[in-house]
Structure formats: C-alpha cells, structure tokens
Amino acid sequence: MATKVVMEALSPTMEEGRLVEWKKNEGxxxxxxxxxxxxxxxxxxxxxxxxxxxxxxKQSVAAGSTVPVAATVAWIGSAGEAVPGGGTAAGGPAAxxxxxxxxxxxxxxxxxxxxxxxxxPAPAAVELPAVPPSAPAGRIKASPLARRIAAETGIDLGGxxxxxxxxxxxxxxxxxxxTVGPGEPRPPERAxxxxxxxxxxxxxxxxxPMRKTIAKRLVQSIGPIPTFYLxxxxxxxxxxxxxxxxxxxxxxxxxxxxxxxxxxxxxxLHQHPWVNAWWMEDKVRQWHEVHIGVAVAxxxxxxxxxxRNADQKSLREIAAEVRELAGRARERKLKPEEYTxxxxxxxxxxMFGIDEFTAVINPPEAAxxxxxxxxxxPVVVDGEVRVRRRMRITMSxxxxxxxxxxxxxFLKTLVEMLEYPLALVW
Amino acid sequence: xxxxxxxxxxxxxxxxxxxxxxxxxxLGRLDxxxxxxxxxxxxxxxxxxxxxxxxxxxLPMPAEQLRARGADVVEIERGGDVTWHGPxxxxxxxxxxxxxxxxxxxxxxxxxxQALIDGLAGLDIMAGRNAGKTGVWTNGRKVASIGVHVKQxxxxxxxxxxxxxxxxxxxxxxxxxxHGVEMTSIRRELDSRETDAALWHRTLATVTEAFGRAxxxxxxxxxxxxxxxxxxxxxx
Numbered sequence: 168m169a170t171k172v173v174m175e176a177l178s179p180t181m182e183e184g185r186l187v188e189w190k191k192n193e194g195x196x197x198x199x200x201x202x203x204x205x206x207x208x209x210x211x212x213x214x215x216x217x218x219x220x221x222x223x224x225k226q227s228v229a230a231g232s233t234v235p236v237a238a239t240v241a242w243i244g245s246a247g248e249a250v251p252g253g254g255t256a257a258g259g260p261a262a263x264x265x266x267x268x269x270x271x272x273x274x275x276x277x278x279x280x281x282x283x284x285x286x287x288p289a290p291a292a293v294e295l296p297a298v299p300p301s302a303p304a305g306r307i308k309a310s311p312l313a314r315r316i317a318a319e320t321g322i323d324l325g326g327x328x329x330x331x332x333x334x335x336x337x338x339x340x341x342x343x344x345x346t347v348g349p350g351e352p353r354p355p356e357r358a359x360x361x362x363x364x365x366x367x368x369x370x371x372x373x374x375x376p377m378r379k380t381i382a383k384r385l386v387q388s389i390g391p392i393p394t395f396y397l398x399x400x401x402x403x404x405x406x407x408x409x410x411x412x413x414x415x416x417x418x419x420x421x422x423x424x425x426x427x428x429x430x431x432x433x434x435x436l437h438q439h440p441w442v443n444a445w446w447m448e449d450k451v452r453q454w455h456e457v458h459i460g461v462a463v464a465x466x467x468x469x470x471x472x473x474x475r476n477a478d479q480k481s482l483r484e485i486a487a488e489v490r491e492l493a494g495r496a497r498e499r500k501l502k503p504e505e506y507t508x509x510x511x512x513x514x515x516x517x518m519f520g521i522d523e524f525t526a527v528i529n530p531p532e533a534a535x536x537x538x539x540x541x542x543x544x545p546v547v548v549d550g551e552v553r554v555r556r557r558m559r560i561t562m563s564x565x566x567x568x569x570x571x572x573x574x575x576x577f578l579k580t581l582v583e584m585l586e587y588p589l590a591l592v593w
Numbered sequence: 594x595x596x597x598x599x600x601x602x603x604x605x606x607x608x609x610x611x612x613x614x615x616x617x618x619x620l621g622r623l624d625x626x627x628x629x630x631x632x633x634x635x636x637x638x639x640x641x642x643x644x645x646x647x648x649x650x651x652l653p654m655p656a657e658q659l660r661a662r663g664a665d666v667v668e669i670e671r672g673g674d675v676t677w678h679g680p681x682x683x684x685x686x687x688x689x690x691x692x693x694x695x696x697x698x699x700x701x702x703x704x705x706x707q708a709l710i711d712g713l714a715g716l717d718i719m720a721g722r723n724a725g726k727t728g729v730w731t732n733g734r735k736v737a738s739i740g741v742h743v744k745q746x747x748x749x750x751x752x753x754x755x756x757x758x759x760x761x762x763x764x765x766x767x768x769x770x771x772h773g774v775e776m777t778s779i780r781r782e783l784d785s786r787e788t789d790a791a792l793w794h795r796t797l798a799t800v801t802e803a804f805g806r807a808x809x810x811x812x813x814x815x816x817x818x819x820x821x822x823x824x825x826x827x828x829x
Contacts, residue, residue, distance in 0.1 A: 177697075177698040177699075177743075178697045178698040178699035178700060179697060179699075180697075180699045181698065181699060185646070187645045187646075188645070205645065205670070207645055207646055207672045208672075208698055208699070209672065209698070209699060209702050209727050210644075210646075210671075210672040210673040210702060210727040210728075210739050210740045210741065211672045211698045211699075211701065211702055211740075211741045211742070211743060212644075212645050212670060212671060212672040212741070212742045212743070213698060213742070213743040213744075214743075214744055214745075312696075499724070502723070502733055503721035503722060503723055503730055503733075504721075504731075504732050504733050507719060507721050508719055
C-alpha cells in the first residue's frame with residue numbers, strides 16, 4: 168500500500184509552496200526523516216521530510232512547480248509497486264488534488280481554516296490509511312501541528328486516537344473531533360444532515376495578516392493608551408447649502424461632506440499642534456505638516472490611506488485624492504507609504520446611519536475623529552425651535568498628549584470652520 | 594525569564610567563511626552543543642548570492658563579469674532571488690531554534706521584518722512591509738532584504754540591511770528578482786552628518802535591541818566566535 172507525500176503547511180498562513188528541488192529520485196530508498204525535497208514559501212526554504220519508509224515510487228510534480236498545501240507531491244511504497252489507481256498518480260484517489268497541483272491558479276486548499284467536509288480530504292501531513300493505529304504507550308505521539316491545535320483549542324490529546332504513522336495523532340484526527348467528539352468511533356462515510364455551513368457548530372477562520380495587524384494595533388491602543396472622549400455637535404446648514412450650490416453649478420466639482428471635514432480638520436490642526444502630534448514614548452512629536460489618515464472600509468477590514476499635507480490642498484484636490492486612494496485601497500493596491508505616516512485620523516460612519524460613535528486611536532497618533540451622520544433635528548435658534556441639519560463629532564484623545572482643554576479648543580475651532588465654511592478661506 | 598540571545602559581531606569577513614561558520618553553528622544548535630539562539634552580525638566583502646528562487650533574468654550580466662568587478666558569486670540554499678552583500682551593509686544571520694519559538698515559517702519571516710522595522714524606527718526611519726514582497730521598505734524603496742533556510746526548524750541565512758553601502762552594486766543585478774525595485778540605505782534616508790563608524794554602531798545597537806524584543810530574547814554581546822561553546826578550530 169503506497170503512502171502519499173503531500174505539500175505540508177510550514178506555516179498556518181501558507182497556502183502553497185514551490186517545490187524547488189527533489190533530493191530523492193524515483194526508485195530511491197527512503198527512510199523516515201529523509202529529506203525528499205526542498206520547498207520554498209515566500210523567501211524561506213525548508214525541507215520536506217519523509218514520514219514513511221520505503222521507496223520513492225512516484226514524483227507527482229516537477230521541480231519548480233508551485234503546489235497548494237495538502238496536494239500530493241509524491242508516493243512512497245515498496246519497490247516496483249504501482250501508484251494506487253494506475254500507473255500515474257493522476258488517476259488515483261488523489262486525482263482532485265493533483266489536478267489542483269497542475270493549476271497553480273486554482274484556489275489553494277484552506278489549510279487549518281475550515282473543518283473538512285466528507286468530500287474533501289483533510290490537509291493532513293501524510294495519510295497512511297492502511298497502517299493500523301498502534302496504542303501509544305505512555306507518551307502521546309502527535310505531530311507538532313496537532314499539538315499546537317490541541318493546545319490552542321484545549322483538546323486533551325490523551326483521548327484522541329491517532330491515524331498517522333505508528334498511531335501518531337495528526338491534524339485530521341483533531342479535525343474529526345469537531346464533528347465527532349472524543350472517544351466516539353468514526354462514522355461511516357455518509358452525507359451528514361444538512362445544516363448551514365456543512366453542519367459544523369462553528370467555523371474557525373484563519374487570521375489574515377491584515378486582521379492580525381488590526382488586532383495588534385488596536386490592542387496596543389485600547390490597552391496602554393489613556394483615552395478620553397469629547398463630543399460636539401456642528402450645525403451643517405451652511406456647509407450643506409454651500410455644497411448643494413457648488414454641485415448644482417458644476418457637476419465635476421462633486422465632493423463629499425467627508426472631503427470637507429478633512430479640509431476643515433486639517434486647517435484647524437494647523438492651529439493646534441498638540442492635537443496634530445505623535446506620542447513617541449520618550450517624547451511628543453508635534454507635526455508641522457498635516458497628514459490625515461482617512462479610514463476606508465475594505466473587504467475583511469479597514470485601511471487608512473493618508474492625504475498628505477491636507478492643509479495645503481484645495482477641497483477639489485482632496486476630493487480627487489480621497490476617491491483615488493480609497494479605490495486603490497479596496498483593490499489592495501496601496502503602497503506602504505500611502506497608508507503610513509498620518510499625523511491625525513478621521514473615521515466617518517455617517518453613510519452607515521450612525522449618529523455618533525467613538526473611534527480607536529491609531530498609535531502613535533494622539534487623536535482621532537469619529538464623524539456621525541448629518542441629520543435634520545429640532546434645535547433652538549434665536550429662541551425659536553427650528554429644524555437644522557446637524558452632525559455629531561467625537562474625538563478620542565490620548566491623554567498623555569492632549570488634555571481636556573486642549574482637545575476642547577481644537578474641537579471649537581473645527582466646529583467653527585464647519586459652521587462657517589468661509590473661515591476656511593479666511 | 595527571557596532566554597538569552599548570543600550576539601556576535603564578526604566584523605568584516607568573506608561570505609564563504611561565514612557560510613561555513615553558520616552551517617557549523619546550526620549543526621551545534623541542532624545537537625545541543627550550542628545552547629543558545631544566536632545572532633551573527635557581519636559586514637561582507639562584495640558578493641552576489643543566488644538563492645533558490647533565482648531567475649535567469651535577474652542576472653543580466655554573466656557571473657564572470659561580476660567577478661571581474663571584484664565580487665564573489667555564490668549559489669546558496671536560502672529562499673529568494675539574487676542579492677548583493679558588501680561593505681556598508683549590515684548582514685544578520687540568526688541561528689534560532691524555532692521549535693522554542695514557533696514552528697511557523699511565515700511567522701519567522703514577519704518577525705524578522707518586524708525586528709528591522711522596529712530597529713529602523715529607533716533610527717527615526719519609518720519603514721514597513723510591502724505585501725507579498727518580503728523585506729523592509731521605506732518610502733517605496735527597499736532598505737533591507739530577507740532570505741532564509743530552515744532545517745529541522747533551525748534557521749540559517751537571514752537579513753541584509755543597507756546602512757551605507759555603495760548602492761550602485763545593485764544596478765548590476767535585478768535585486769530579489771523585482772524589476773524596477775529601488776534600493777536605498779539608512780544613510781540616504783536619514784541624510785545625517787554622522788561619521789560612517791558612528792552610524793554603523795548606532796544601527797548595530799538599535800537592530801540588536803529590536804531583534805531581541807521581537808523574538809523575546811535577551812541579547813548578550815559575545816566578544817568573538819571563540820567564546821561560543823562549540824566552535825572548534827576556526828577555519829583559517
């Protein structure tokens with residue numbers, strides 16, 4: 168009975184690997200632990216090691232090919248043995264994954280991301296269906312990946328029976344626990360009762376690098392940063408009228424309220440260096456330049472492209488730049504320098520119907536604005552109740568840099584600029 | 594308690610000699626004769642190294658012509674395409690047992706990048722990653738390259754940080770196989786008036802510290818390779 172050798176996940180985020188060089192040729196004898204091939208992922212080369220002994224009877228992929236994780240790359244068996252299912256591996260049980268191996272553009276196997284469905288082989292390191300599991304005597308045998316999954320999910324490996332070589336517990340055994348539970352015999356191959364998402368109680372989603380960065384950055388923020396919040400309401404009547412008039416006059420002059428808020432904030436920041444600042448542990452850097460980070464929602468996260476020197480730009484320039492950067496942000500085509508280096512940030516959830524909210528500071532920046540929606544409200548003007556378009560602004564401040572009065576002074580300037588747009592050109 | 598990291602400043606040494614040293618140290622790290630994780634820091638004589646991912650097109654000039662310009666050309670086992678090392682570039686070879694950290698290649702690459710990004714931040718250079726292009730970038734230019742090899746979860750090769758090299762060496766190749774990439778150096782980004790020696794030592798100290806922090810290791814400076822427990826008679 169021949170054993171498959173698969174492309175191993177050398178990292179939970181690895182989706183494919185390039186088989187750089189075969190270290191064993193077809194027909195070579197192979198011992199457990201022998202280096203079969205070298206695999207490159209990203210800029211790292213690592214060795215693919217034999218998990219079974221015998222003869223390398225088939226190399227299923229050529230050196231230089233890029234192969235998704237869990238795809239079959241070779242077979243180990245006894246000398247002269249044929250690959251299961253015929254002379255080539257392509258007709259055998261691994262046909263599906265081999266086909267994937269031949270098309271690097273095919274979506275890679277979602278290693279460690281989703282519980283396996285019965286139709287889909289689990290991305291186990293090596294499958295050895297013919298070897299009967301031998302009972303582990305005292306010490307539990309498990310692959311490093313299985314140990315890590317067990318540690319992360321709290322599974323007791325003592326209660327798991329292994330299906331790897333010599334009863335070694337491999338990832339597949341743990342994946343099955345998600346649907347079977349420890350101790351129970353494995354169910355026969357039959358279609359499970361239909362439930363959303365294939366019947367699993369939950370789905371574990373591998374963290375994308377962006378998700379990890381968001382988590383890291385936000386924990387950095389909400390943990391050690393002593394944040395306080397200031398809220399003000401701006402009357403947007405004049406700004407709304409001015410915007411309507413501009414748009415009516417010239418369709419090409421279209422801009423959003425957010426573009427106007429960026430310009431107003433940038434102009435106000437110029438007068439408030441303590442708010443346009445970075446906390447740098449041993450010092451505060453007050454920026455003379457104003458670079459505004461604008462939070463843009465993208466699939467699976469957010470990114471803040473930076474409008475550089477926003478205080479030096481016209482409303483028209485800001486509008487064009489925001490549109491261009493946000494478009495590329497959604498396509499994930501921003502260069503690092505286009506989303507780093509902001510001195511202050513603005514997050515606007517008005518278009519989502521949010522009245523007001525608080526935003527999380529992007530360290531090392533000292534403050535961030537959270538903009539709510541513009542909404543007609545009854546307010547008292549000159550002793551009379553009138554309906555006016557109003558907008559709530561909340562600023563999160565790092566108290567190590569910005570004090571209450573400092574923040575309030577900045578907000579006052581900002582609200583004045585929003586309420587009297589001519590102040591921006593004064 | 595934080596585990597120690599033995600840091601050895603090898604000074605200026607030829608590439609092939611340090612490659613042998615790395616390989617010996619990795620064996621020692623694997624069999625336990627080298628008890629601690631290591632970071633070798635070195636400045637090489639000019640050399641072009643060809644990683645496993647080297648494309649024909651990355652070497653527009655035949656190896657003999659590169660040699661004629663006074664550089665060595667070596668084919669090696671690390672990942673990645675062609676690159677250059679030489680005077681003014683700080684090369685770091687971490688020999689880490691990833692089983693004590695994380696058995697995760699991408700984590701290793703990303704942490705290596707983080708160490709360099711943090712180190713550069715300590716020099717007031719804002720650097721970052723370029724998705725899909727391993728290495729460290731600042732203002733769209735590449736300031737550090739990374740290429741590693743891992744055997745039984747012990748690492749070899751590492752990073753090359755341009756402190757103040759003659760960047761025209763990179764014009765002879767397509768660095769890392771990325772067409773149109775512009776290489777830069779700390780000196781160029783900082784535009785500082787420090788002496789070469791001052792900038793070199795400041796970089797070395799900052800990077801060592803950031804490296805220790807990124808990998809949760811306590812750096813200890815060793816004076817020489819001879820201080821390492823294993824190292825037998827040094828080659829030459």
